[in-house]
Amino acid sequence: MEWLTKFPEMDRNGLREFKKNVDDTFTSFSRNYGEGIENFFDPLLSFLVAFEKIFLNTPWPITIFAILFICWLASRSILIIAGTFLSFLLIGYFGMWEDTMSTLAIILVATLLCIFIGIPIGIAMARSNKVQTLILPILDVMQTIPSFVYLIPVVMLLGIGKVPGLIAVCIYAIPPIVRLTNLGIRLVDKDVLEAAESFGANYWQKLFGVQIPLALPTIFAGVNQTIMMALAMVVIASMIGVQGLGLPVLRAISNQYLALGLMNGLAIVILAIIFDRVTQRIGKRMQKYKSD
Amino acid sequence: MNNFIKIKNLYKIFGDKTTDALNLVKNGTSKEELLEKTNCVLGLNNINLDIPKGKIHVIMGLSGSGKSTLIRHLNRLIEPTFGEITIDGVNVLELNNKELLEYRQKNMSMVFQKFALFPHKTILENISYGLKVQNISEEICQEKSQFWLKRVGLEGYDNYFPNQLSGGMQQRVGLARALATDAEILLMDEAFSALDPLIRAEMQDVLIDLQLELKKTIVFITHDLDEALKIGERISILRDGYVVQDDNPQKIILYPSDNYVSDFIKDINRSRVIKAKSIMTKSVSIKKERVPVIDSEMVLEEVLQEINKTKKYYVLVKDKKDKIIGRITLNELLTGIQRPRKEIEKYA
Numbered sequence: 001m002e003w004l005t006k007f008p009e010m011d012r013n014g015l016r017e018f019k020k021n022v023d024d025t026f027t028s029f030s031r032n033y034g035e036g037i038e039n040f041f042d043p044l045l046s047f048l049v050a051f052e053k054i055f056l057n058t059p060w061p062i063t064i065f066a067i068l069f070i071c072w073l074a075s076r077s078i079l080i081i082a083g084t085f086l087s088f089l090l091i092g093y094f095g096m097w098e099d100t101m102s103t104l105a106i107i108l109v110a111t112l113l114c115i116f117i118g119i120p121i122g123i124a125m126a127r128s129n130k131v132q133t134l135i136l137p138i139l140d141v142m143q144t145i146p147s148f149v150y151l152i153p154v155v156m157l158l159g160i161g162k163v164p165g166l167i168a169v170c171i172y173a174i175p176p177i178v179r180l181t182n183l184g185i186r187l188v189d190k191d192v193l194e195a196a197e198s199f200g201a202n203y204w205q206k207l208f209g210v211q212i213p214l215a216l217p218t219i220f221a222g223v224n225q226t227i228m229m230a231l232a233m234v235v236i237a238s239m240i241g242v243q244g245l246g247l248p249v250l251r252a253i254s255n256q257y258l259a260l261g262l263m264n265g266l267a268i269v270i271l272a273i274i275f276d277r278v279t280q281r282i283g284k285r286m287q288k289y290k291s292d
Numbered sequence: 293m294n295n296f297i298k299i300k301n302l303y304k305i306f307g308d309k310t311t312d313a314l315n316l317v318k319n320g321t322s323k324e325e326l327l328e329k330t331n332c333v334l335g336l337n338n339i340n341l342d343i344p345k346g347k348i349h350v351i352m353g354l355s356g357s358g359k360s361t362l363i364r365h366l367n368r369l370i371e372p373t374f375g376e377i378t379i380d381g382v383n384v385l386e387l388n389n390k391e392l393l394e395y396r397q398k399n400m401s402m403v404f405q406k407f408a409l410f411p412h413k414t415i416l417e418n419i420s421y422g423l424k425v426q427n428i429s430e431e432i433c434q435e436k437s438q439f440w441l442k443r444v445g446l447e448g449y450d451n452y453f454p455n456q457l458s459g460g461m462q463q464r465v466g467l468a469r470a471l472a473t474d475a476e477i478l479l480m481d482e483a484f485s486a487l488d489p490l491i492r493a494e495m496q497d498v499l500i501d502l503q504l505e506l507k508k509t510i511v512f513i514t515h516d517l518d519e520a521l522k523i524g525e526r527i528s529i530l531r532d533g534y535v536v537q538d539d540n541p542q543k544i545i546l547y548p549s550d551n552y553v554s555d556f557i558k559d560i561n562r563s564r565v566i567k568a569k570s571i572m573t574k575s576v577s578i579k580k581e582r583v584p585v586i587d588s589e590m591v592l593e594e595v596l597q598e599i600n601k602t603k604k605y606y607v608l609v610k611d612k613k614d615k616i617i618g619r620i621t622l623n624e625l626l627t628g629i630q631r632p633r634k635e636i637e638k639y640a
Contacts, residue, residue, distance in 0.1 A: 189408075189411075191404060191406050191408040192408050192409075192410060192411070194369060194404070194408065195402070195404055195408035195409075195410070196410075196421070196425075197369060197396075198367055198369060198396060198400075198401065198402040198479075199396060199397060199401060199402075199421055199422040199425050199469075199473070200392075200393040200394065200395070200396030200397030200398075200422075200425055200426070201393075201425045202393055205425055209424075210410060213412045214410075214411070214412055289411055289412050289453040289455070290411070290455065
């Protein structure tokens, strides 16, 4: 009756063999192709570095002014501008300016990357049910798998540094924009689409003239979520060598520095709130045609 | 020119095993039986229709009778299971993808029941959509859409968004959008059904007015008999996907082909719809007597008033050229107003 109380599991040696095989295969794969893959990501690295340099080398008053200007263009809200201005002054005053700029740089690059990869995938999913059934489980995995688990292969392949950090952030942050692009396009009124078709619009005319414009508010909700998730990854990404606000938080955790952790943590929160309010405003302004 | 749009043996079956289902339908399986046997839904069942050029042809039926399905076959928004559609000599079903797009752009446009305007585009952008799709220059788009905006009576609304307009105004935009491409054929899918009665009547007048001038070939779908009688020069009545009667409006009222059609027409005010020419006794050798002479297009209600004025209890009927072409007695008039016998017994 032993088989009832104890699960009939694989024997120890077999299991060890199995794990060892997987590890060895991946190690040899990363030994053989690691460099090639690293080279492949080189342009991304230089892009990220350039971006970071711009943020770090620009005199702070100009940076603040530029940020406020962009916030104004996007939100047209005095309240948001005032809040943003105050927040950045505080961040700077408490000595977190450089870390904040690094974090901003990686978040922006990650978001841009997610948009450029995620929106086309979302469109492909909306176009075909087959693609949707294929990609949905992948998104599920990306969203639920503990981030540390996919950090292992990423680090084995690319080592520690900015690019693996960026990839880790993107894996975590890309699902919302893919999902919401797909959803937004699928929710476009069938009647309106039929009208476009009846006038002889081709696939691209329907996509860019009707579907994407009408899905834009939903797509933007996806962008908003993607930015939020990217910010949430900042601390974890700092474990594999990404500069920024995550690093002091990590140090604070291991050394029990309450003030350091709290300050940097709050700086991340402030960034999140600013990003969220500004992008939500953009989303709302895109739906202007819906009001009165 | 009489058979501008020709539909021959058109079948549409929704479902998976359509070839099997088609054979069953051709052998006389009914809609219900088909659904039970093959899980397929019969949309259109052996439609044969000739639609003349430059006329308003109404296709009428209750919901589920296949009328919206039928009209979508004309521009192939729905592909048929079997059959033939030729429009002005072109076999529409043989067009390839590119030709089909061009055909939709140039030859037919559509007006929808729920307007289906583009909510994110302004009124002017909506009207010019059909032209923009054809990559016509901005200048011409502007000019044409401005013209049609004015023509449907919405001058000054250029930069409004659709949801800032009332239903009737939105459908004017829908109409202008369809007319802007100068397409020969106008497909109207219950275009006025979503409007309230007063606005609906107003839009019908707008359409009739435009048609006097434009002479388009209009295929108009409706479930409203009054509307069909008002604007239709010919009416096809659809039931469960097949045509039960295809006739001019007067004949449909006077000689309904079966109970389904009689059911349809039972509530209409016959004296206001039937015209003198439909019930008169044709006779050219009538001497001009001192009785009222009425126009052949006059409806019976007015004929009754004219007849009442005379002691002879009949009137003469003249055509457009003032030529006497017939006579209506009081008896004939009463028979015309009275519902057909069979029908009265049925509802007694």
